[in-house]
Each structure stands twice: as structure tokens, then as C-alpha cells.
Amino acid sequence: MKKESIILLILSISFLLIRLYQLPYTVNYSMDQGTTLLKTYSLWQEKKFTLIGPETSIKSTDKHSFFYAPWIYYFLLPFMLVSNWEPLAGSFLFILLNLWALFFLFKGVKEKFNLKTALIVSIIFTFSPKMVYFSQFFWNPNFLVFCSSLLFYFWVKLNKKEDNFLNIFLSGLVIGFGLGNHYLFILVALPFTLWMISQKNSWKSVFILVEGILLGLLPLVVFEIKHNFYNLKTIFSIISKGTEEAISLPLPFHYYLSLVPLIYLLIALAIEKIDKKIPKLGLGITICFIIYSLTQLIPKAQAGYTMPPGWNYKGVKKASQIILKENKKEYNIVNLLSGDTRSYGLRFILTKEKNPPLKVNEYPVSDYLFILSYKKPETVITDPVWEISSFCPCLVSKKWEIQNKINLYLLRKTN
Numbered sequence: 001m002k003k004e005s006i007i008l009l010i011l012s013i014s015f016l017l018i019r020l021y022q023l024p025y026t027v028n029y030s031m032d033q034g035t036t037l038l039k040t041y042s043l044w045q046e047k048k049f050t051l052i053g054p055e056t057s058i059k060s061t062d063k064h065s066f067f068y069a070p071w072i073y074y075f076l077l078p079f080m081l082v083s084n085w086e087p088l089a090g091s092f093l094f095i096l097l098n099l100w101a102l103f104f105l106f107k108g109v110k111e112k113f114n115l116k117t118a119l120i121v122s123i124i125f126t127f128s129p130k131m132v133y134f135s136q137f138f139w140n141p142n143f144l145v146f147c148s149s150l151l152f153y154f155w156v157k158l159n160k161k162e163d164n165f166l167n168i169f170l171s172g173l174v175i176g177f178g179l180g181n182h183y184l185f186i187l188v189a190l191p192f193t194l195w196m197i198s199q200k201n202s203w204k205s206v207f208i209l210v211e212g213i214l215l216g217l218l219p220l221v222v223f224e225i226k227h228n229f230y231n232l233k234t235i236f237s238i239i240s241k242g243t244e245e246a247i248s249l250p251l252p253f254h255y256y257l258s259l260v261p262l263i264y265l266l267i268a269l270a271i272e273k274i275d276k277k278i279p280k281l282g283l284g285i286t287i288c289f290i291i292y293s294l295t296q297l298i299p300k301a302q303a304g305y306t307m308p309p310g311w312n313y314k315g316v317k318k319a320s321q322i323i324l325k326e327n328k329k330e331y332n333i334v335n336l337l338s339g340d341t342r343s344y345g346l347r348f349i350l351t352k353e354k355n356p357p358l359k360v361n362e363y364p365v366s367d368y369l370f371i372l373s374y375k376k377p378e379t380v381i382t383d384p385v386w387e388i389s390s391f392c393p394c395l396v397s398k399k400w401e402i403q404n405k406i407n408l409y410l411l412r413k414t415n
Contacts, residue, residue, distance in 0.1 A: 007119060008106060015102055015126045018297060019095045019136055027091050028137040028305040029313040034344025036138065037087060040073045040080060041352055051223035054140060056183070059244040060237040067231060068140050069180030069220050076138060085352040087313070087345070090138035097142075098135035101149035102126065105261050108153040109268070111160070121261075121268035123286055127293040130253065131260065133305040140181045144257040147178035148188050152261055155192060158199070165208050171196070172209040176216020178258065183235075188258045302404060308337040310404025319408050320349040322400050323370050326410065331368035332357045334387045336375065337406065341387055343372065364390040369411040372402070380409055 036054060043050060052067035059065045076090050083089035102125055110118035125131060134142055154171040175193065178185035196209055214221055224231055256263075275282025304312040323333070323346075333350070335343035342360045350356055358366050369391050373380050377396040381388070391413065398410040 004110070004115065007115075007122075008103065011102065011106070011122050011126055012099060015099055016095070018127065018132055019098075021297070022301060023088065023091060023136060024313045024317075025301045026133065026136060026304060027088065027313050028133070028139075028307060029087060029316060029345045030304075030307060030338070031340035031344045032139055033087065033090070033137060034340070034346070034348045036072060036076070037080070037085075037090070037348040038344065038351065040076050041085065041348065043073060044077060044081075051219040051226075053180075058238060058247070060234055061241045061244055062237065063244060064230075064234045064237065066234040066238075067220070067223075068182065069177075069217065071143070071177065071181060071219075072138065072140055087348070091136050094138050094142055095135055097146045098131070101146040101261070104153040105149040105264075108149070108156040109265060112156045113269070117265075117268050117272050120271050120282075120286055121264050123290065124264045124267060125261075127290050127297075128264075129293055129296045132293075132297060134254070134257065137305070139254075141184075141254040141257050143181040144178060144185055145260050147174050147181070147185060148258040149261045150174050151178070151188060151192055152265075155195075158196070165205070168196070168205050168208045169212040172212020172214075173216045174212075175209075176213040176218075178216075179213075180217050180220055182258075184255050185258045187256070188262070310406055311337050315403050315406060316346050316349065318402050319370075319372060320346055320353070322402075322408060323350060324353055324355055326370075326398075327355065328368045328410075330358060330366055331370065332363050332366040332387070332391070334369060334371045334385070336371060336373040336380070336383060336385070341385055346372075363387045366391055367413055369394065369413075371409045371411060372406060373409065374406060377409060381411065 032054070039050075039054075042048075050070045050073065053070040053072055054068055055065045056068065057065070075093060079089040079093045080086075102122055105125060106118045106122045109121050131145070134145070151171060151174050154167055154174065157167050158171070171192070175185070175189045179189055193209070197206055220231065271282045271285055274285065301312065303309055323331075333343045333346055335341055335346065347357060363369070363386070369388070371380055371388070373383075375383070377399065381392065381394060381396065383389075388411075391411070393414045394411040395414055396409050397412045400408045402408050
């Protein structure tokens with residue numbers, strides 16, 4: 001077996017072990033995951049096809065938001081069907097996509113630079129705690145690392161004058177796919193496109209690149225034509241008039257995910273340069289980084305990534321089992337642990353188990369209310385959120401301790 005193949009095998013095994021280790025305790029399973037799965041489930045049950053994906057969180061001054069492409073629904077669907085709609089199957093999908101990102105990043109860096117640089121950048125990518133967490137859950141921005149790694153690989157190929165039309169077309173396809181999943185893929189898509197145009201004298205090459213981009217954006221292109229260019233108008237409105245709410249700085253980490261391969265490459269090149277000046281120091285830095293990362297990843301997690309303290313996917317599953325066992329009709333659910341008051345992650349599990357809560361606008365007509373909270377029973381009833389105040393008057397009829405001082409309460413309407 002070649003040295004390169006052995007390195008890739010060891011990296012791949014390490015990559016998978018780190019991400020699958022205590023996955024139910026570390027994975028982020030929150031509102032975005034719940035709403036995405038509910039939409040995917042609805043499309044399958046109703047045998048419908050959609051041209052648009054999730055809404056962006058940014059709204060124009062007239063309260064319009066634009067939409068991503070629907071690729072996440074169609075990528076998730078086969079994994080959901082094979083697993084009987086187990087949410088963790090979506091995590092497996094994105095772990096595999098990031099494993100492919102590792103492969104393309106390794107191959108691209110090796111061809112452009114050397115095996116040593118490829119190994120260092122791959123180690124950083126494999127063991128970085130931030131990248132471990134982001135590769136464990138499904139979310140539109142989490143496509144971007146895969147897309148930018150693949151685009152970097154094609155850039156290396158084209159830079160070596162392997163400029164066959166297939167590589168150009170596939171580059172365009174990746175750009176379209178990446179932009180369809182998050183608008184900030186423009187951070188790498190625009191420089192690549194400008195570089196392509198500056199390198200090629202053939203309009204045929206540019207035309208093929210554009211063809212690929214349009215194919216990657218095809219559902220959105222069709223949607224725009226059918227709906228009078230709604231997304232483009234909304235984007236131009238945001239650019240010209242601003243957003244409904246001011247965008248706070250600095251931007252969250254996920255806004256820069258498309259730049260991660262480039263950032264890690266620059267770090268790897270710096271480490272290699274250090275190693276040339278002071279032999280073995282680069283190796284020492286890399287080993288220290290691995291040890292530090294493992295100290296962050298190995299201890300048992302008390303909460304899923306970005307989830308409330310003490311809360312994780314295991315807790316969501318336990319709560320769903322209790323609610324299903326109670327077998328109440330005309331009920332609804334509330335989550336007071338976070339801003340996801342309507343508990344979309346839990347809502348999906350109950351829905352796919354054929355005992356869904358009432359709709360999110362039907363709290364006033366519910367007969368029962370299941371509430372997740374850190375609070376004591378007497379303060380839960382008086383919580384001012386609309387989902388509870390519109391349901392009352394009521395009383396607490398049951399209580400279960402889920403984990404880490406988080407309780408599940410059953411409220412019964414008294415009027």
C-alpha cells in the first residue's frame with residue numbers, strides 16, 4: 001500500500017471516530033434541524049416537489065426574506081428513508097460530506113504543494129474541535145466546507161492546465177450548488193470565477209462555467225422565472241435599503257465556513273515554514289494541537305453544540321418517549337430552555353411517530369401542554385410566553401426529571 005494511501009486511511013479512521021464518539025451528546029439538534037426535517041417529512045408524505053429551501057434569517061425593510069435552494073431536503077431524504085426518519089442519519093450524511101472534503105483538500109494541497117503540507121492541513125481539519133462540531137449536524141451553511149474544498153481541488157487541476165471542459169463545468173456546478181446553500185459562498189465563488197475569466201481566452205470556457213453555475217442553481221432559477229424574480233428583488237432591496245434589523249458584528253463563525261480550507265492551508269504553510277527554520281518545532285506544534293483538541297473532545301459533553309446547558313439529543317429522545325407513552329390527544333409542546341419555544345426538534349420526532357402535537361397556532365385550543373423547563377412547577381404556569389399564557393388557566397398534573405435538572409411537566413387545562 002502506498003504511503004499516501006496509508007496516511008489517508010489513518011486520517012479517515014481518526015476523522016470518523018472523533019465525530020461519531022458520543023455523537024448523541026454533542027450533536028446540535030435544535031430549531032433549524034427540526035424545521036428542516038419537518039419540511040422534508042412533509043414533502044415525502046405529500047409527494048410534493050419544491051423549488052426553494054429554508055428562508056434566510058436576514059429580512060429586508062419590508063419584511064421579505066429570500067430563500068436558499070432546496071438541496072438539503074433532497075440530500076437528507078434518502079438517509080431519512082433508510083433510517084426510518086432517525087435524525088442522527090442526517091448527521092451521518094454531513095459527516096460523510098466532510099470526509100469527502102478532507103479527501104479533496106488533501107489531494108489538492110498535495111498536488112499544489114507537497115505531501116507534508118497536505119498532512120498538516122488534514123490533521124488540523126480532522127482534529128479542530130470547531131470543525132468536528134460543525135460536521136456533526138445538518139444545516140445549510142455546513143455544505144460550504146465541502147464545496148470550498150472541492151472547488152480548491154478543481155482550481156489546482158485548472159491551474160496545472162488540466163483545463164478540460166469537464167473540470168470547468170464541475171467547477172461551475174460546485175459554485176452554483178454552494179451559492180444555493182448559502183449566499184456567503186460568494187467569498188470563494190467570486191474570486192474563483194474572476195480568476196477563471198482572467199485565465200481563459202476562450203468564451204466557450206466561460207460559457208461552460210456559467211452553464212455549471214446555472215445547473216447548480218437550477219431550482220432557484222426556475223423559481224425566479226415563475227415568481228417574477230422574487231429572490232433577486234429581495235436581495236437588491238436589502239443591498240439598497242438595508243435590513244429590518246441591524247446586522248451585528250463580528251459575524252458568527254459559520255459565515256466564514258467557506259474560507260476554512262484556505263485558512264487551514266495558510267496555517268499549515270506557516271507551520272511547515274517554521275519547521276524548516278527550526279527542525280522538529282513544526283512537528284511539536286502539530287502534536288500539541290492534536291493533544292489540545294483531544295482534551296476538548298474526549299470529556300463527556302453535558303450539552304449538544306450551541307444547545308442550552310445540560311440539554312442534548314438524548315434528552316430530546318427521552319422526552320419524546322415519555323410524551324408518546326402518555327398518548328394524549330389535542331396536546332401541544334413548549335420548550336422554555338431556549339428561544340426554540342415551540343420545540344421543533346421534539347415536534348419532528350413526535351410527528352414522525354404518528355402522534356403529532358397540534359399546530360403552532362393552536363396553543364389556545366389545546367387540552368394538554370408538555371413543557372420542558374429548568375423552572376419549578378409554580379413558575380412554569382406563570383411564564384409569560386404566549387404558548388403558555390394562551391393555554392391557561394391550567395394546573396400541573398405530572399412531572400418527570402429528564403436530565404441535568406431539566407424537567408418535563410404535563411399541564412392540564414382547567415376550564
